[in-house]
Amino acid sequence: MITTRDHEYRMLAWRFKQAGIENPSLDARLLVQAAAGCDEIEMIREPGKRLGEADVEKLRTFEARRMAHEPVSRILGSREFWGLAFEVTPATLDPRPDSETLIATALDLLGKVTAPRILDIGTGTGCLLISLLHERKDAGGLGVDISEEALAVAARNAASLGCADRAAFRRASWAQGIDERFDLVISNPPYIPTAVIATLDEEVKAFDPSLALDGGVDGYDAYRAIGAELPRLLKPESHAVVELGIGQDADVAKIFSEAGLEVLDVVADLAGVPRAIVARLPRR
Structure with missing residues (x-):
């Protein structure tokens, strides 16, 4: 035919x-x-x-x-994010346009910082770190993830997008074992309550890795772990930008405040949904 x-x-x-x-x-x-x-x-x-x-x-x-119901990005093995083509595999979360809110927010915060060092916790495809490095040619950074397979994907993305010389990737549970302080910490952690995952759209629950979705019984396990680490990871008066699930802004702000951080802002995405929380380590 x-x-x-x-x-x-x-x-x-x-x-x-x-x-x-x-x-x-x-x-x-x-x-x-x-x-x-x-x-x-x-x-x-x-x-x-x-x-x-x-x-x-x-x-x-x-x-x-x-x-x-397999997403097109997974069929093709690639997803556009921040105008860049990222390889995606079954080991990585499929980057969403909503997460670009984190990039815009982080770039504003880094505006006057010279040669910033960036940490991406739960890096997955590396899309957050690599997008920032693509915009800031003077920046360098580290992406950490518990999944060796995801780290391999992130490294390939850094190479294909011209950032391999400024991006390192390391296996870690959250940021345990990292002893450097950074100008910016960014993260899109798992934040969906365990019991809710079974109710998600087939395209998400069947194809995104559970490690990248499951936030524990109440959805806040990752925020508690990250909040506990941030005070030793941030330089004084430096910032963290962390993605939020719908309706989680007040609870995450409380978690970060109790960890000794100053919560500065909650930034909405293009749909008006609170999407990113901005916290700072106060100077003592």
Whole structure:
């Protein structure tokens, strides 16, 4: 059967829509482009270009995986974050656009800091640390994670995005064993209560690693662990920027305050949801 890029895109988008897939047109376009080995400009310029049998077979495989609620980023092995392409694997959390709030906030805080040192706790793909290093060419940093597989992904992302000489990665439970002080600590910790994980969308609970989701019985285990470490990790008057789950801002502020930090702000994402808490280590 002879088929074209545009035909496959329109039919796939229709089938996704009928199946209740969110963003059916976008998902269809991305998968057709990947199967055909073309970019968006080529897709627009040559919509009638035929797909070979191998391309169609690949597309059918992609379609079956998406119909099973596997996210497009996991099918393709890549997710865009802060305008950069990050490799994602089953060992890493799929970076979300909401987390870009942390990057914008951190860059503002680092504005007047020369050659800042940054620590990323629970680095996963490395997207937070690497995005900051990409913006601040004078910065260096360390990403820590409990997962060796995630650390390998982060190291590959740092290499592919030109930051390998300024980014180091180390296995650690939270930041235990790290004896350096930093100008900024950033983290997107697991914050979903254990019992809630089973109620999440299939795309999350079936494909994101549980280590990156499970925040313990009340969802605050990671915040308590990180809060306890921050006073020895931050330079005096330096900042921590930590992602929040919905409705967690007041409780996390209390945890950080009780750990000896000064909570300065809670920053909302583009949807108006409190997304990042900013804390500072006071000068004694």
